[in-house]
């Protein structure tokens with residue numbers, strides 16, 4: 115019995131992969147045909163393995179390697195020591211700055227945040243292995259679920275039918291570049307997944323065009339929650355204009371302007387709730403943003419907040435200050451969606467449907483894809499995360515990463531956009 119329960123880590127495997135991604139548009143540019151992710155596997159002395167997933171760009175891989183080595187001999191339940199160990203063994207690159215990470219559209223890029231983004235995948239992998247060892251689902255390790263299903267929203271994107279030069283995998287979505295295209299995309303996402311709320315990724319076209327698209331959505335889906343997220347592409351004046359135009363139909367406006375100071379100005383001028391995954395993305399940013407009432411909803415993301423347990427700490431802080439919580443998403447696979455669903459299931463007072471890019475990801479590394487029903491996912495009660503690694507799929511996506519000449523090893527939406535528009539610069543209104 116003792117041997118079967120041996121929680122000592124005897125193996126850590128890091129597998130960078132490239133997954134296909136459609137030509138989704140945002141204020142930074144366009145998604146590349148392939149985007150990098152890193153899959154982390156830990157194995158215990160008892161032969162139990164657990165999986166986690168995070169960003170796969172080189173700067174994350176370089177931090178993950180020493181942490182993987184240092185974890186040998188540690189235990190999968192020694193989770194509070196994980197960030198301490200990471201800080202000890204990982205050399206964060208010197209050029210890391212506090213400047214806003216325009217490429218990832220997810221706020222500042224501090225050394226801590228970079229490290230936490232790596233730690234999160236190891237934490238999830240350890241929780242998965244621990245849960246499998248104990249016969250408990252991850253949500254039970256976090257204190258237990260308070261709901262059996264988690265709501266997700268339809269994540270709508272302006273998009274092209276194909277990547278520039280016809281690169282990458284093809285899909286049958288066609289383009290969505292105007293209100294009719296956005297509504298058609300929303301209808302298909304509803305048909306296929308049953309979503310009952312909608313988020314449009316904005317900052318792509320002039321605000322009047324995006325206002326028209328949101329109005330078209332409101333007409334097509336009356337009474338259903340709608341959000342618009344231009345990733346900080348607007349001035350305070352433009353943000354207040356859009357808030358006035360759409361105030362009666364928006365559930366919230368997400369990051370209309372960039373940074374806490376501008377968000378606070380917008381917030382002071384409108385009753386429309388403001389959400390963010392850009393100006394509150396680390397613990398040190400919370401105090402100023404909450405004191406200035408710059409945001410009313412924080413969109414957590416276990417990747418850069420440092421894992422599922424840190425997400426719960428963030429949730430407690432938000433509750434204390436009467437700030438709402440929901441969940442942000444970047445391009446991700448089914449391992450992360452399982453992790454997101456487990457932690458979302460444990461957080462009391464989750465009043466908004468979570469974001470997920472998952473419907474846009476045709477490829478995965480798990481044997482059974484998650485299926486949204488009525489826009490929801492069931493919370494798994496199987497031991498661990500409740501997902502099984504599809505080794506053949508993982509190998510194939512890893513091979514793609516190995517065979518790539520480096521072009522897609524870093525996500526760079528602006529570079530991808532310059533293939534179509536050589537003079538491209540990020541637009542601001």
Ligand SMILES: O=C([O-])C(=O)C[C@H](O)[C@@H](O)C(=O)[O-]
Pocket residue numbers: 138139140218219220315343345391442443444445469
């Ligand atoms: O809610 C958000 O801001 C995001 O999901 C940021 C992402 O980078 C998204 O805009 C994307 O992948 O295009």
Ligand SMILES: [Mg+2]
Pocket residue numbers: 343345368369390391392442
């Ligand atoms: Mg956002």
